[in-house]
Amino acid sequence: MKTALLGKTLDELNDAVKELGMPAFSARQIAQWLYGKKVSSIDEMTNLSLRNRELLKEHYEVGAALPVHAMRSADGTVKYLFRTPEGNFVESVYIPDGERATLCVSSQVGCKMNCKFCMTGKQGYAGSLTVTQILNQIYSIPERDSLTNVVFMGMGEPFDNLDAVLRALEILTSDYGYAWSPKRITVSTVGLRRGLERFLAESDCHLAVSLHSPFPSQRAELMPAERAFPITEIVNVLRNYDFSKQRRLSFEYILFGGVNDSLVYAKELVKLLRGLDCRINLIRFHAIPGVDLQGADMETMTAFRDYLTKHGIFATIRASRGEDIFAACGMLSTAEQQAEKERNLVKQ
C-alpha cells in the first residue's frame, strides 16, 4: 500500500525525498503542490522531473478521498460523510454565514469521553483519525477554497488525538502549508490535562472549552471527563496563561431546560470565570434519541445571556444550523453505520 503525502509536515517531506534520493528542494515543491495548489495526483506536480514523479509514485500517493455522502440543509449548511479505510464514517459540516464559511471537522471516529448529551459519545470509540484523514476533510470538499474558518467541533475529542491534531494545525498555519492565521482555527475540548498544557504551549489557535455546568458534581454527571480534570483546575491552568494577545478563549455552554438554565447557574459561572479574558457561547441542545434532556427555550437563553453580559462576561447565543439534516454531531454517521450494517445483513 502506498503512503499518503497529504498530512505530511515539511520535515516529513524532507525525510521522504532524502530517502528517495531526490533533491532537498523538492520537499517544498511537493508541499506547494499539495497545500497551495491542492492537486489530486502526483502527475500534476509538473516542476518535479518525470523521473522523480515516477519514483515518488512508486511509494506515495496524494491520499485524498472524496466524501461518500453530502446532505444539504435548507439553510445552506452541508454535512459531509467520509468513509475511513476500516469502514467507519466521520462527519464534517460546512456552515456558510455571510462573509464567513466555517468547516467543522472531526478528530476521531466516535469518542471515549461519553458525555451524556452527545451522539458521538454514544457511538463509543472506534479510533483516532490520522493527520491525512483530518486534513482530507478540508482538502476534499467542493467549498474548500472559500473556507474562512475551521473549528474542531465535530466527532471526537481533539486532545485525545493531540499529536495528529497539532500536526494538522502546523500544516494549516505554516508558510509551507495553507499559511492560515491561527486566528481562523478553533479547537474545542472537554479539557484533558496534558493535552491542554501542550496545546497552549505548542499552538496559537483559539481554544474553546466545553463547560456545560459550573457545579462539579453536575458537570461530572453530564461529562465524565470532569472526574479526571475538574473544571476548577482547568480554569486555574487557563488563569496562568496570557490570552490578551489575540488568542481567544471561549467556553461552550449547552442550555438544558430545567437543568442548568436558571440564573443561579449564570451567577456561578460569573464567579468561576471572574478575571479570565474569555467569552461564553450559549448553545442550543440538539435532541438525541434516548436521552432525557431538553433544550432551554429562547426566552430563558436570552435572559441567561443578558445576565452574563451584564456581569462582565461577553456571551452569545450560537445560531443553530442544519436542524433538518441530523443536526447533532454523530447522528448522520450513526445512521450511516446502521444502514451499512443492515445492507451487510441483507447480503448475507
Ligand SMILES: C[S@@+](CC[C@H](N)C(=O)[O-])C[C@H]1O[C@@H](n2cnc3c(N)ncnc32)[C@H](O)[C@@H]1O
Ligand atoms: C461534538 S464536541 C467535539 C469537541 C470536543 N470533544 C468537545 O466536547 O468540546 C463539540 C461541541 O458540541 C457540543 N455538543 C455535543 N453534543 C451536542 C448536542 N446534542 N447538542 C448541542 N451541542 C452538542 C459539545 O458539548 C461541544 O461543545
Ligand code: SF4
Ligand atoms: S461532546 Fe465532545 S468529548 Fe463529549 S462525547 Fe461528544 S465528542 Fe466526545
